[in-house]
Amino acid sequence: MGRRKYGLLTEKQYLVLKLRLQGLTQEEIAKMLNTTRENISIIERRARDNIRLAEETLNAYKELLAAGEVVIKPGTHLVEVPKLVISRADELGIKLRANFTMLYDEIRYGAGDCISGTRVEKPIKVLIFKDGSFDVVPIKQ
Numbered sequence: 001m002g003r004r005k006y007g008l009l010t011e012k013q014y015l016v017l018k019l020r021l022q023g024l025t026q027e028e029i030a031k032m033l034n035t036t037r038e039n040i041s042i043i044e045r046r047a048r049d050n051i052r053l054a055e056e057t058l059n060a061y062k063e064l065l066a067a068g069e070v071v072i073k074p075g076t077h078l079v080e081v082p083k084l085v086i087s088r089a090d091e092l093g094i095k096l097r098a099n100f101t102m103l104y105d106e107i108r109y110g111a112g113d114c115i116s117g118t119r120v121e122k123p124i125k126v127l128i129f130k131d132g133s134f135d136v137v138p139i140k141q
Contacts, residue, residue, distance in 0.1 A: 008054050013047035016040055059137050066127035068092045071139070072107075076120040081107050085126050085134065097132035110136035 006014040012033075019029045026040040033040070063069070070088045072081055082103035089096045098106070107126065108115055114122040123139040 008050040009047055013043055013050065016043045017047050020044060056140075062127055062135055062137065065129060066135075067094060067130045068128045070126045070128070072120050072124045072126065074120050074123060078104060078108055078115065078118045078120070081120070081126075085128065089128050089132075089134075092128060094128055094130060095132050096128070096134065098134065103134075106134075107136050111138060114138050 005011065009017070015033075016029055019032070020026075024032075026037045026044065030037045030040045068088055068091070070084050072084065076084075082100045085103055085107075086096060086100070096103070107124070111120070111124045114120060114124045125137045125139050127135045127137060129135075
C-alpha cells in the first residue's frame with residue numbers, strides 16, 4: 001500500500017473503515033490484508049479517533065465563523081427552538097435562510113442523540129452565520 005492519504009486517514013485506515021462499513025468483520029479483513037485481527041482493531045480505532053478529532057476541529061472552526069449562537073438547554077420543547085433561533089438572528093440583523101419548519105426539522109434530525117421525542121435531552125448549540133445559514137452542534141459535556 002502506498003502513502004496516499006484521505007484527509008486525516010491513511011490509505012490503510014480508509015480501506016479498513018470501507019470494508020467494515022461493507023459488513024466485513026475485523027477477522028475477515030485481517031485475513032484479506034494478511035495481518036492480525038488485533039492490528040485491524042488498532043487501525044480502526046485510530047481511524048475513528050482521527051475522524052472524531054476532525055469533527056471537533058471543524059466544529060471549533062464553525063464557532064469562529066459564526067456571527068452568533070443560541071444554546072438550547074435540556075428540557076426545552078422542540079417547538080420553542082426555532083423561535084429562539086429566529087429571535088437571535090433578528091437581534092444580529094441576519095435574515096435566516098430557513099423557515100420555522102426547516103429549522104425545526106434540521107434541529108430535530110441534526111442534533112441526533114441530543115433529542116428524545118419532542119424534548120431536548122442534552123444541550124445543543126445552533127450557530128448562526130452572516131449569510132443566513134445555520135448549523136446545529138451538540139455541546140460536549
